[in-house]
Amino acid sequence: xxxxxxxxxxxxxxxxxxxxxxxxxxxxxxxxxxDHAPSxxxxxxxxxxxxxxxxxCPLNVGRLTQDGKVSLQPxxxxxxxxxxxxxxxxxxxxxxSNYKGSQLVHITxxxxxxxxxxxxxRFKMPGSPEIRGLAFGPGGRLWFTASVDAEDPNEVGxxxxxxxxxxxxxxxxxxxxxxxxxxxxxxxxxAETNAIGRIAPxxxxxxxxxxxxxxxxxxxxxxxxxxxWFTSSTGVGRITTAGVITLWPIRGAQELTDLVYDPRHHxxxxxxxxxxxxxxxxxxx
Numbered sequence: 001x002x003x004x005x006x007x008x009x010x011x012x013x014x015x016x017x018x019x020x021x022x023x024x025x026x027x028x029x030x031x032x033x034x035d036h037a038p039s040x041x042x043x044x045x046x047x048x049x050x051x052x053x054x055x056x057c058p059l060n061v062g063r064l065t066q067d068g069k070v071s072l073q074p075x076x077x078x079x080x081x082x083x084x085x086x087x088x089x090x091x092x093x094x095x096x097s098n099y100k101g102s103q104l105v106h107i108t109x110x111x112x113x114x115x116x117x118x119x120x121x122r123f124k125m126p127g128s129p130e131i132r133g134l135a136f137g138p139g140g141r142l143w144f145t146a147s148v149d150a151e152d153p154n155e156v157g158x159x160x161x162x163x164x165x166x167x168x169x170x171x172x173x174x175x176x177x178x179x180x181x182x183x184x185x186x187x188x189x190x191a192e193t194n195a196i197g198r199i200a201p202x203x204x205x206x207x208x209x210x211x212x213x214x215x216x217x218x219x220x221x222x223x224x225x226x227x228x229w230f231t232s233s234t235g236v237g238r239i240t241t242a243g244v245i246t247l248w249p250i251r252g253a254q255e256l257t258d259l260v261y262d263p264r265h266h267x268x269x270x271x272x273x274x275x276x277x278x279x280x281x282x283x284x285x
Contacts, residue, residue: 002047005022007262009258012041016028044082048091051065057081059074061107090108093105103117104118104159118159119157130146132147132178135188136182141161156177156205170205178219182222183228187200188201194210194215214232214237219257221261231270233253233254255273257271258271267280
């Protein structure tokens with residue numbers, strides 16, 4: 001969600017970015033150019049501090065400016081970008097993978113790009129490493145989750161301002177990983193298939209298992225109540241910094257993915273990918 005309350009989302013199968021104004025007006029922004037007609041297929045997005053919207057798509061990252069212009073930046077050679085996040089200086093960062101392994105890429109506000117490799121598992125069939133989540137944490141470190149497949153250790157780690165990286169392996173049962181977010185306790189929290197993970201800045205990892213009804217966790221955010229909120233396939237969950245988990249089933253939900261907190265109405269907007277709708281969940285009393 002943008003600072004002005006506008007909600008942005010990707011319409012992958014249609015090749016659009018969509019914006020929903022605070023007043024409820026929906027605008028679709030077609031992503032097409034002469035080389036990629038009829039359209040691009042966006043997946044993740046991030047809103048830069050200058051108001052432009054960046055998105056990932058096959059083999060490229062794209063930028064939609066406030067005047068509606070679309071431009072592309074070539075992504076990692078022979079690979080595709082995965083997660084993307086924005087800095088505070090007009091720049092963006094994204095993670096991706098190719099046959100050499102995983103990389104982080106920094107694109108400045110002047111569109112200069114810098115690549116560097118992170119020590120995640122290298123490519124091997126049938127799966128390749130993916131940077132699944134990106135978020136800035138304490139000290140300006142860029143934290144990430146990386147997934148390979150169900151048989152290999154997945155990882156969580158960070159890159160600092162000097163581009164030094166450090167990673168910690170996770171149990172194979174953690175696959176696939178979802179998003180990562182700084183919590184109110186100074187730690188980083190991330191979603192696993194059937195658990196919520198926590199890593200302290202020192203590298204100490206804790207895992208909080210969910211119930212059998214809470215599977216396919218994807219998105220996790222910091223809420224306004226000193227707790228973390230997340231999606232399962234058909235419900236919304238809350239975990240306190242002490243590890244206490246509560247779940248609320250969402251009637252009619254089919255495949256819940258991302259959620260954002262709307263402070264104006266004190267609740268959450270949740271994307272249901274399979275139903276192709278946004279669902280509203282008010283903050284429980």
